[in-house]
Amino acid sequence: MSEQPALKPRKTPRHARSRATVEAILEAAAHLLQAKGYARLTTNHVAEAAGVSIGSLYQYFPNKESICHALAEQHFEEFTRRYLESLDSVAGQPLEAQVRALVRVGVEIVRDNAAFSGNLYPELGSFGGLDPVRASRQKIIEVLKGAIEALPDSLRPADPEITAYIVTVSCGQLIGEAAIHRPAWLNDPEFENQICQLVLGYYNRLGWT
Amino acid sequence: MSEQPALKPRKTPRHARSRATVEAILEAAAHLLQAKGYARLTTNHVAEAAGVSIGSLYQYFPNKESICHALAEQHFEEFTRRYLESLDSVAGQPLEAQVRALVRVGVEIVRDNAAFSGNLYPELGSFGGLDPVRASRQKIIEVLKGAIEALPDSLRPADPEITAYIVTVSCGQLIGEAAIHRPAWLNDPEFENQICQLVLGYYNRLGWT
Amino acid sequence: MSEQPALKPRKTPRHARSRATVEAILEAAAHLLQAKGYARLTTNHVAEAAGVSIGSLYQYFPNKESICHALAEQHFEEFTRRYLESLDSVAGQPLEAQVRALVRVGVEIVRDNAAFSGNLYPELGSFGGLDPVRASRQKIIEVLKGAIEALPDSLRPADPEITAYIVTVSCGQLIGEAAIHRPAWLNDPEFENQICQLVLGYYNRLGWT
């Protein structure tokens, strides 16, 4: 019905010089996206802020949307990577310690990218930036689901995917939405604690201890 | 930063014909917003799809944003009204019954507005439309917070607002995101049940029974 | 393989005012096309020369090509109309008189549109303007073919379409190409006469007198 504009980058830079160009474009775009929002963002602004000619920008990105999409992808890939690493590193610890560690990591990642998260998250819908969010969540859900499926029968819930989804989405959104509407809470231990209570209470109901 | 564009409709239609015009515009806008997203939505398209001249559209709405704002407001007022009514109606019932009833209502509301919720929700961020979303959640949070603050000292959590936020946001998002990415789950009793488990587990940790 | 840009006008003007706008655009385009050629023609120039805003231009034409296409269509429709009328009006006259009259009409039409023909014909290939040329020739070929098919067996050539094509294309091109490369010949009776000789000689070979 409505033709989708391309989201993929046009060509992959080979030389170091061009990689720097792409980097500069993405950084400038991130900055401007926070400052003005997607609607007021223009490719000319981005190019200028990146210290790059408009032509160079269009060598690598077919349009405005694709720049922002690449930005979101970059951000959420980083997010996913850090989160999955943490998941790995807490293996073997007592359940409550695991939960507390992982909630902390989630808060930290968002806090580390506060500028990005706080101002960009509400813009994600405008440029297909939700795909990367979904991809990120999906990866985490898959890993959790795998872990849940490996549990002994007596501890395995009826539908492991639902359980993985519930934990991932609720924690993710509680933190993400706080970044937007309650940024102070990201530094409030009680906020972090209550998220842990939510997860731990759920685990209790599943018989996990 | 720059002057705020008007968000309020220009005039409230009195005659039936006018109300029909406004209705047609809002419906067309909802449809196009789902199909193309806010950025690709144009007032000319909306007018055409509504079978109304562009001039008439501007009789009732001062700008593009206000149309979408009205749309979001309409939707979330309905949503909030239904939810708060349900909150009222379950008062006095046992805790688990309350939780199950309210989760069910949440799922039903979203299911009833599947088209809107599923595709429109992610677009809301693009035009300050989050105000109505936030307003809706905020109202519910306030009511819950009030109820929590009325509890006896022994049952009152450290920060009633955090608790209210946690319950509202996690349930809201679990259902809202399912509407987009797992629509089938909206009819799966196990999905509903697991959300209840999440909330009930949390309440248990707070010492509520 | 390569997406064809739209050639059709966007919307048909309803009011007199807009019909005048479209007319002005076409006139300005014709003028500029002669003066600068298709490659150097820009929509902004056309709009300016037409005394119309660029936005108005894009209300009626989706792109540069479609303007020129409309122009060619207009021109060749006029051409075809005049030619077919003449074909009608010579019916019943002796063969040689018919040939002489029709060649004269062909020369006259081109001469009347000398500015257009001389400068525009070479540009026709650039913007799909050949479609109208072909459509025009095809219509004339069809009419001639019909007349030939109505002849008694003894006079009917093996393939009426080939015969119609040969007469139409050779005369059309002799005149059209002269307009470009030998404009003086359009006023030289001997040129006209030799074209008649070509046709009459051909008719003789077919046994027509």
Add this chain to the structure above:
Amino acid sequence: MSEQPALKPRKTPRHARSRATVEAILEAAAHLLQAKGYARLTTNHVAEAAGVSIGSLYQYFPNKESICHALAEQHFEEFTRRYLESLDSVAGQPLEAQVRALVRVGVEIVRDNAAFSGNLYPELGSFGGLDPVRASRQKIIEVLKGAIEALPDSLRPADPEITAYIVTVSCGQLIGEAAIHRPAWLNDPEFENQICQLVLGYYNRLGWT
């Protein structure tokens, strides 16, 4: 009107490798010219399709026009050479045999270059490419004109150039246009025959036998 862009190739390639590069560029250009037309042809596309860097392309051609010009020149030089050779070789034969032989050669040349002739020909007008076309026709016209002028008074027509033009242009166009719009006719002996009839009829009117 404005400064003429250079049309001559920058340097004549000496080494085999260079010649291969030039060849690849011309082939790619021919292909793209057919597929997209002159207006949509870009030097970057040509270079890419030729498997050559854009820098290399500009080593051999000063601009876009020169590529197409070289292309047209190449084609029409070959065309003219073959045709003039044939003209030579039929000298002394009876008139009808000459005509039949020459028409056949014309059809064969076009058929051998069907891809080029059929799709490229109409594009030639766009970039001054008509110069080579015209040059080719002009050369043939000159040769014919010379032969006609050598005729005894009684057989010499009023204006030898008109006669040469009439024969050359009509035959050329009948075959060229068939290549585009009626390709099947290029293999139809009746089509060839009718062209011969046209020419022979004309010759008859001139008193040639």
Add this chain to the structure above:
DNA sequence: GATGAATGAGTTTTCATTCAT
């Protein structure tokens, strides 16, 4: 109230061409 033609500032986008490596 309704209409739809007109506007034009502002954006997006292209592509021939250069030039450092």
Add this chain to the structure above:
DNA sequence: TATGAATGAAAACTCATTCAT
């Protein structure tokens, strides 16, 4: 000689909004 990154002037094109009818 070859490469391909970079350039930026110059187009193309959009769309919210106004206003005469």
